[in-house]
Amino acid sequence: MKKVLHIVASPRGKASRTLRISAGLLEKIRTVQGKIELDTLDLFAEKLPEMNVTRVGGKYMLMSGQELSGDAVGAWEQIKAHIDRFLAADIIVISTPMWNFSVPYVLKHYIDIIAQPGFTFKYTESGPIGLAGNRVIYIVSTRGGDYSAGSPAASFDKLDPYLKQVFSFIGFTDIRFIAAQPMDANSEEGREAKIKEAISKAEQLV
Numbered sequence: 001m002k003k004v005l006h007i008v009a010s011p012r013g014k015a016s017r018t019l020r021i022s023a024g025l026l027e028k029i030r031t032v033q034g035k036i037e038l039d040t041l042d043l044f045a046e047k048l049p050e051m052n053v054t055r056v057g058g059k060y061m062l063m064s065g066q067e068l069s070g071d072a073v074g075a076w077e078q079i080k081a082h083i084d085r086f087l088a089a090d091i092i093v094i095s096t097p098m099w100n101f102s103v104p105y106v107l108k109h110y111i112d113i114i115a116q117p118g119f120t121f122k123y124t125e126s127g128p129i130g131l132a133g134n135r136v137i138y139i140v141s142t143r144g145g146d147y148s149a150g151s152p153a154a155s156f157d158k159l160d161p162y163l164k165q166v167f168s169f170i171g172f173t174d175i176r177f178i179a180a181q182p183m184d185a186n187s188e189e190g191r192e193a194k195i196k197e198a199i200s201k202a203e204q205l206v
């Protein structure tokens, strides 16, 4: 049975437009894959470990090729648990709204936790290489405004380019983007049409 990790970066629950689209995506994944094991990581409900001085100290040990030692060993247990959970999935789905042109802070926090040398990427003589790819990742997003390719605000969008950069860095080559926009600068009917369009794109991608 395929394991799907759904990372939720909107706090809006039933009111979330992004989650409506990812519900359609997950439904299609279920239809295609048969039964799936769904692990939902709600980034606003679960308290992520802080990247404090001890945990960051551990990161510097790893970056300089040392093992974790001292207080960093215990402090890294929660980081390792998140990395294990991330690596255990066959399919990853991220549901994220645009917040201030990029991702909500909880998603940035999560990325700061899982992007770790020796775990999801490693340094080599020819530069860093990703260790966490080999799987598909779906990035489902909504935006209040319209930043689609060719629109006047297209270059303001730091959400898709950032996620593409960071997930490529840790090894993903199959990154599938599904977006609905504009959500707020739109009529009710216009918004619904965009959400439906995004759900059918998601279904096609699966």
Ligand SMILES: Cc1cc2nc3c(=O)[nH]c(=O)nc-3n(C[C@H](O)[C@H](O)[C@H](O)COP(=O)(O)O)c2cc1C
Pocket (backbone or CB within 6 Å): 010, 011, 012, 015, 016, 017, 018, 019, 096, 097, 098, 099, 100, 101, 102, 142, 143, 144, 145, 146, 183, 184
């Ligand atoms: C804190 C915050 C910041 C936002 N920043 C932007 C932004 O920079 N650009 C934009 O187009 N919409 C922005 N929005 C609007 C959301 O992206 C939009 O309403 C989205 O559809 C919300 O998704 P959700 O319903 O899944 O939570 C912001 C919303 C919030 C709450």
